[in-house]
Structures are given as C-alpha cells and as structure tokens.
Amino acid sequence: MNVVAQDLRWGVKRKTIVSDVSLTVAPGETLGLIGPNGSGKSSLLRLLAGLRRPLSGRVEINGRDISKVPRRALSQQVAFVQQNAATDTNVTVRDVVRLGRTPHRSALSGWSDADEAAVAAALDCVDMTGRRAQAWQTLSGGERQRVHIARALAQTPQVMFLDEPTNHLDIHHQIEILRMVRDLDLTSIVALHDLNLAAMFCDRIVVLDAGSVRACGIPDAVLTQDLLRKVFRVAADVSASPDAGRPHIRFRTE
Structure with missing residues (x-):
C-alpha cells in the first residue's frame, strides 16, 4: 500500500508542530523520518497513522482518505509501534x-x-x-x-509506523531491529534519531525541521554536510560507503 500526505498541518493552542507537510511513500518502501528533537517526527507519524486528526490537509492510504475509514477497518491495515510500551x-x-x-x-x-x-x-x-x-x-x-x-x-497490516524503535537499545539490537523492519514485506515509516542507521536501512529519508520538510530523497542525496550543519547544527564529514546510496557520517568535535 502507498501512503500519501497532502499539506498536513497540526499543532496545539497557538503552536504549530507540523506545518504543510506533503510526502508520498511507495508500496514496500522503508521511509525514515529524521530531524532534531522537537522537529515534529512523532507528531507527523501519528498523523500519518490516523492517531491524530490534522487541522488541515489529508492522508490517503491506498487512495482512501483515512479520516473516512472506520477505526477498526484502519487498524486492520495499519499498525503502530510505540517507543516504549510497558x-x-x-x-x-x-x-x-x-x-x-x-x-x-x-x-x-x-x-x-x-x-x-x-x-x-x-x-x-x-x-x-x-x-x-x-x-x-x-x-x-x-x-x-x-x-x-x-x-x-x-x-x-500492510503499512507499519514505528516511533524510535531502537531507542535505548544497544547497537546490536538496533541493527537487528532495523534489518528486520527493512526486510518485512510491508510499507514502513520509521522515525529515527541515529542518522547513520537511517542511512543504512531506509530507502528514502525525510528531514524535518521545526515541523516542515527540509529535504526528501535517497540517503546520499539528503545527508550532506551542508544539511547536517544547517538542520542539526553539527560539523561532519560524509563519506561514501560500499553500499550505493548509503553514506557514512563522522561527526567532528570542532
């Protein structure tokens, strides 16, 4: 199933958290959502999964506006994995x-x-x-x-949403979980903090900053030194890896 978001906007009180976000996820694709803390990743993920209603805009899954799909029917198609369920x-x-x-x-x-x-x-x-x-x-x-x-x-489900699924895990389990998600026969949208893991396991990456999309594309086109400096405010060297389109980021301390 494909997922299409058109001009999504959401916020609380007078604060806009997701601002005019549009994106398309192809069937079977693993899309990564990355961005600084407070950039709107978790909120956008919940909007896409139908757990929150946007103030404006719409989400379609397989051509159907999810706001018009009964909750039970939607839950038969869409699954959501939280950060920490206890x-x-x-x-x-x-x-x-x-x-x-x-x-x-x-x-x-x-x-x-x-x-x-x-x-x-x-x-x-x-x-x-x-x-x-x-x-x-x-x-x-x-x-x-x-x-x-x-x-x-x-x-x-045919679409799975995952919110920081590797949070608080050691590196072995982080890689194990993301490899498993990538290999599933599903459309997956996953919010991540670790940029190198996003580059390794996601087909495409969406970069959020202050609720807006700053970049979208394959990892090596998105994760550039310039973007890392402007969005994440870090200095880094970005080098090519043996996997085509899978850059490696080495952060600098200066």
Missing part, C-alpha cells in the same frame, strides 16, 4: 502478541485458526517462537521490542 501485568510473550488480533475480532467471536496462525507467523518473523511462553517481565529491551513488532505484525 506493562506491569503478568503476561506471556504470546499474550502480548495476541493483542494484535483485536481489530480482527468482534466482542463475541472466539479465537480462530486464522488468529492462531497470525500470532504464530508474527512470532516466527521476529524469531521469538521459542520464547512464546516466557514471562514479559523477564525479557531484555531488545526482546521486548521484537515482541512489540510481533504484536503489530499479528494485525496483518
């Missing part, structure tokens, strides 16, 4: 992933073979099948994030 409830990994089937089930429906198959496939996709009976509280941070993604996959 629970104090004593639940297993499988219990958490089963929650992803909620949009597909009515209040009176029983647990079906299709539900079970979706949960099993989601656990297998994130390599957590062997941990399905393990208590949530015993998981590491990287394992929990994989379970969050499995819960989203259990929705059988």
Whole structure:
C-alpha cells in the first residue's frame, strides 16, 4: 500500500508542530523520518497513522482518505509501534502478541485458526517462537521490542509506523531491529534519531525541521554536510560507503 500526505498541518493552542507537510511513500518502501528533537517526527507519524486528526490537509492510504475509514477497518491495515510500551501485568510473550488480533475480532467471536496462525507467523518473523511462553517481565529491551513488532505484525497490516524503535537499545539490537523492519514485506515509516542507521536501512529519508520538510530523497542525496550543519547544527564529514546510496557520517568535535 502507498501512503500519501497532502499539506498536513497540526499543532496545539497557538503552536504549530507540523506545518504543510506533503510526502508520498511507495508500496514496500522503508521511509525514515529524521530531524532534531522537537522537529515534529512523532507528531507527523501519528498523523500519518490516523492517531491524530490534522487541522488541515489529508492522508490517503491506498487512495482512501483515512479520516473516512472506520477505526477498526484502519487498524486492520495499519499498525503502530510505540517507543516504549510497558506493562506491569503478568503476561506471556504470546499474550502480548495476541493483542494484535483485536481489530480482527468482534466482542463475541472466539479465537480462530486464522488468529492462531497470525500470532504464530508474527512470532516466527521476529524469531521469538521459542520464547512464546516466557514471562514479559523477564525479557531484555531488545526482546521486548521484537515482541512489540510481533504484536503489530499479528494485525496483518500492510503499512507499519514505528516511533524510535531502537531507542535505548544497544547497537546490536538496533541493527537487528532495523534489518528486520527493512526486510518485512510491508510499507514502513520509521522515525529515527541515529542518522547513520537511517542511512543504512531506509530507502528514502525525510528531514524535518521545526515541523516542515527540509529535504526528501535517497540517503546520499539528503545527508550532506551542508544539511547536517544547517538542520542539526553539527560539523561532519560524509563519506561514501560500499553500499550505493548509503553514506557514512563522522561527526567532528570542532
């Protein structure tokens, strides 16, 4: 499914947080949202996922205005992975992933073979099948994030939105999570802080600054020394990597 945003604007009180943002995400593409703190990444992600209504503009998924799609129907197509989802409830990994089937089930429906198959496939996709009976509280941070993604996959979505999915993870788990997201057969839009990870794993990158799009394109066209200085206010050397279109950024201290 493709995602198209047209002239999105959103804010609170008198402060504009997302300002006239337009973008298009192709089916199967992994789009990265990057920008300084407060640039509007999380807010834009929630607008695109239909979790917030814009003050103006529209979002279309596969040609349909999502404001006119019933919430349950939208949740069957779109999944959202938060930065940090936590629970104090004593639940297993499988219990958490089963929650992803909620949009597909009515209040009176029983647990079906299709539900079970979706949960099993989601656990297998994130390599957590062997941990399905393990208590949530015993998981590491990287394992929990994989379970969050499995819960989203259990929705059988066609578009996935991820808000800082590698936040607070060590580098091994950061790479593991983003490689897994990139390899999914889905359209993915992911907000990231780490610019080198965005360059490694995203097909295209949108740079936000003060709620507006400053640049959009493939990583090596977007992540330039000039943009890093103007938007992120850092000095850096940008070099080519062996992967075409995948630059490497080395930040300077001066």
